Amino acid sequence: MNVQTQEIYSEVYSILNLLGESYIKKLPVSLFNMIKEEKRQDYNPKYDSEINLEQQSIKRETLSMIALFHLNYWCNSDEEKNELKTLFKTNEEKHQAEIREKYNPDNLFKKHSLQQEESTITNEVAMVEYKEPLFKRIINKIKIIFHIN
Amino acid sequence: MEYNLSQKNDNQKKQYESIIEQNNKKYFKLAEEIKNIRAGKEGTAQDRQFAILELQIQQEEIERDTVTKEQAIADLYVREMEENLTQRRINKEISAQEFSNEIHNIREYRSMISINSNIEDYDIESTILQMKLRLEHMKKSMGKVPKEQADKNIAEMEQTLSDNEEYRQDEVNELAKQNFEYKRRNLYYQRNSGEISTDELKQKLEELEQTxxxxxxxxxxxxxLNDLSEKHLEQPQQSQEYEREVSNRDGINYSHYWEQNKNQDINEWHDNCVYHHIQDFDNKTFEYGLHAPSDTTAHYVEYVGERLGEEYARGAKGEKAELARQFAMLEVQGRMGDFLDLYNSEETSGYDNPKLLLQLEKVSGLNIEELEDTIGLDTSALHQDIYVATYEIEEWDETLQRNIMKPIKEYYTRNEDGFDIIGTGTEYETTFVIDGMSIDVDTEQVLQGDSLEKVTQREMGDRLIKNGIEDSLKSGKVTEVAQLTDMSFLKDFREQCGIPETWDLNGRTFIVSTMNEKGEEDFDIIIRNDGAGDTEYEHLMGINATDKSGREMYTTNGRRIPGGAEELDKTQTLKEFMTKSGHRYTITRNAEGKLGFNEIFRENENIIQGQHIDAYTYSTDDLVSAYENAGINQEDLNKAYEALNRTKAEREQTQNQTKTNNLEGR
Incomplete structure (x- = not known):
């Protein structure tokens, strides 16, 4: 097993201990034991229960694993489970939209044109400058609708 | 859990309980007096503070006496344990080895609770001394005592405080040492009696060294205590059959309405306050106000805002902490300061019609097309990080012919010196001051950039309550707190707990879950004490935990099934309680995972049935917000699942390889 995976298990183990018995009890014993045994024994991070998890030095993969446990073992009702599923699905859609936006050849071309034309002071520049705020406004509106940070 | 005591010990216990009850009555009476002084206008603020301090000192003295009486009751039970154990040895019911271990346990337990009680006593004494110091300083400044005498008294008290600190530390060190020895000795006993192996002993001793x-x-x-009580005290026979009428209920789902209010759109007008009133805010700001400069409202508000900001920022770091501090300043300004009401252009005081701060958000700039299109206007001030404060204020609406809550927005930039306001807006129109010009735009034209960080009033109120509970109970981090809201129920509940009529439980009674540094979860029913100088929470008197938990029960959840019958949830008791009157209650988790409080009305060998009591849960920093903020998506979950499966496969392969090697005799 590679070191990164072992470190993920170390972080997951620390978070489980932070969350406490009521969460650990709901995990299959074999799963919890696997995490405990496969973690990196010399890496035992301590987390601050006062600070949001995503603001502490936690790998994304760690938080993802905790999210997986939450969905499978810690939801108290179907309603809660469905809400979580919707959240992950929404985040997936935002993620895909960002990828499309980032790698859309049309956008790459637009950005390149804008950067070139900014350096020339002509009527064409004036037209591009007019477009730029409109462009940003549309993107901002999309981001506001989908609550993208 | 109640245990039987011998006649002699039981009589002694009743005497101590009677003294504690009288102490409680005196305490409540003093609390009423403090409340009246706070609400009254007689004398100067300093005179009122002086009077309050004197009464608070009396309260602490009463508290100190109650603690010694409680310790005396605990000692009676320990004495009973020792007597019962000795009798069992005489009757040859236990071996010499077991007797030796248990008598050590009892005596060491007695020693530890006695030391713990000393530590509590030092803490109370320190609190009293600090109050007396403040009083002495006030007497000196008010000329009530000659300066030389006051200085002498102050020096003596400060010396006593310093000495107490030293003695307290000695007691803490001794308690830690005895705790370690107690556990160590019991581990050896477990090994010697065959409960654990030598290897297990070695491992547990290593773990013990860490503590x-x-x-x-x-x-x-x-x-x-539970362990010793179960072994050495007689339990009263408790009937399994239990049937009681449920206490009164309002039948109003307050928590549902409060939750609905919270979800109203703060950017548009709405009927009810989104702002959730927290008594802790009033108590804290009153306390700060007593020390604030009173020359101008602005200075007063600034002082109170700064002090409150430190409270809001507790535990937060970086940007969040800065936002929390600024939130406090703006909130206090809106509730206690003077400002221009944008809807009627009148100067208003926050005491008359408060501007209630709901949210402070840091965004990556603003985009206002009209301003961007204005040739020659320098809009660079809008393209940096902007702090957006959203308020609500009660206004009369001519069209609707009633009072409604209308939104107000304020826009700030930040520099080394602090926050500068660059815009203010109503629901319809916003005015920006940029590039030296004041410009009005339609509010709907103002587009915010990405949200970078945010604090809400709910979050800050939640933080205030949790700080108060953690500081008071000292039993670890508060993971969840829910307020009991049903007023009719709370009246009955008060009687069941034997609490005097003057002590209204409404708005002050909570159920709480805490977690200590070992990750051990605990639950309690607590009350907020508004009579003390600082907001203080304590276990609700007149109701105690039983030793039962983890039992299956059915309880209502406030919803009805078609036909009108109440919907029932099957759940498990997290902790169970009994009042002085014998009424039984449980703390559970409801279907949404929130703490629930239930009254048992039927219990027999087949079923436990309860009726829930409406409780409003204050939000917690939970896992879901972490997933949201980090943008955890389906792909992340898939990768996590694959990682776990890979690890499982690798382990199985290793195990199979080991089996094969063993079979082949390698």
Whole structure:
């Protein structure tokens, strides 16, 4: 097993201990034991229960694993489970939209044109400058609708 | 859990309980007096503060006496345990080895609770001394005592405080040492009696070494007591059959309405306050106000805002902490300061019609097309990080012909010196001051950039309550707190707990879950004490935990099934309680995972049935917000699932390889 995976298990183990018995009890014993045994024994991070998890030095993969446990073992009702599923699905859609936006050849071309034309002071520049705020406004509106940070 | 005592010990216990009851009555009476002084206008603020301090000192003295009486009751039970154990040895019911271990346990437990009680006494004494110091300083400044005498008294008290600190530390060190020895001795006993193997002993001793220097937690003391009580005290026969009429209920789902209010759109007008009133805010700001400069409203508000900001920022770091501090300043300004009401252009005081701050958000700039299109206007001020404060204010609406809550927005930039306001807006129109010009735009034209960080009033109120509970109970981090809201129920509940009529439970009674540094979860029913100088929470008197938990029960959830019958949830009791009157209650988790409080009305060998009591849960920093903020998506979950499966496969392969190697005799 590679070191990164072992470190993920170390972080997951620390978070489980932070969350406490009521969460650990709901995990299959074999799963919890696997995490405990496969973690990196010399890496035992301590987390601050006062600070949001995503603001502490936690790998994304760690938080993802905790999210997986939450969905499978810690939801108290179907309603809660469905809400979580919707959240992950929404985040997936935002993620895909960002990828499309980032790698859309049309956008790459637009950005390149804008950067070139900014350096020339002509009527064409004036037209591009007019477009730029409109462009940003549309993107901002999309981001506001989908609550993208 | 109640245990039987011999006649002699039981009589002694009743005497102590009677003294404690009288102490409680005196305490409540003093609390009423403090409340009246706070609400009154007689004398100067300093005179009122002086009078309050004197009464608070009396309260602490009463508290100190109550603690010694409680310790005396605990000692009676320990004495009973020792007597019962000795009798069992005389009757040859236990071996010499077991007797030796248990008598050590009882005596060491007695020693530890006695030391713990000393530590509590030092803490109360320090609190009293600090109050007396403040009083002495006030007497000196008010000329009530000659300066030389006051200085002498102050020096003496400060010396006593310093000495107490030293003695307290000695007691803490001794308690830690005894705690370690108690556990160590019991581990050896377990090995000697065959409960654990030598290897297990070695491992547990290594784990115990890690805890050296730590005093027992409240939970550990409870566990020691439960363990000893079960072995050495007689339990009263408790009937399994239990049937009671449920207490009164309002039948109003307050928590549902409060939750609905919270979800109203703060950017548009709405009927009810989104702002959730927290009594802790009033108590804290009143306390700060007593020390604030009173020359101008602005200075007063600034002082109170700064002090409140430190409270809001507790535990937060970086940007969040800065936002929390600024939130406090703006909130206090809106509730206690003077400002221009944008809807009627009148100067208003926050005391008359408060501007209630709901949210402070840091965004990556603003985009206002009209301003961007204005040739020659320098809009660079809008393209940096902007702090958006959203308020609500009660206004009369001519069209609707009633009062409604209308939104107000304020826009700030930040520099080394602090926050500068660059815009203010109503629901319809916003005015920006940029590039030296004041410009009005339609509010709907103002587009915000990405949200970078945010604090809400709910979050800050939640933080205030949790700080108060953690500071008071000292039993670990508060993971969840829910307020009991049903007023009719709380009246009955008060009687069941034997609390005097003058002590209204409404708005002050909560159920709480805490977690200590070991990750041990605990639950309690607590009350907020508004009579003390600082907001203080304590266990609700007149109701105690039983030793039962983890039992299956059915309870209502406030919803009805078609046909009108109440919907029932099947759940498990997290902790169970009994009032002085014998009424039984449980704390559970409801279907949404929130703490629930239930009254048992039927219990027999087949079923436990309860009726829930409406409770409003204050939000917690939970896992879901972490997933949201980090943008955890389906792909992340898939990768996590694959990682776990890979690890499982690797382990299986290793195990199979080991089996094969063993079979082949390698």
């Amino acid at each position: 050296k220097g730590k005093i027992p937690t409240k939970k550990e003391f409870e566990e020691m």
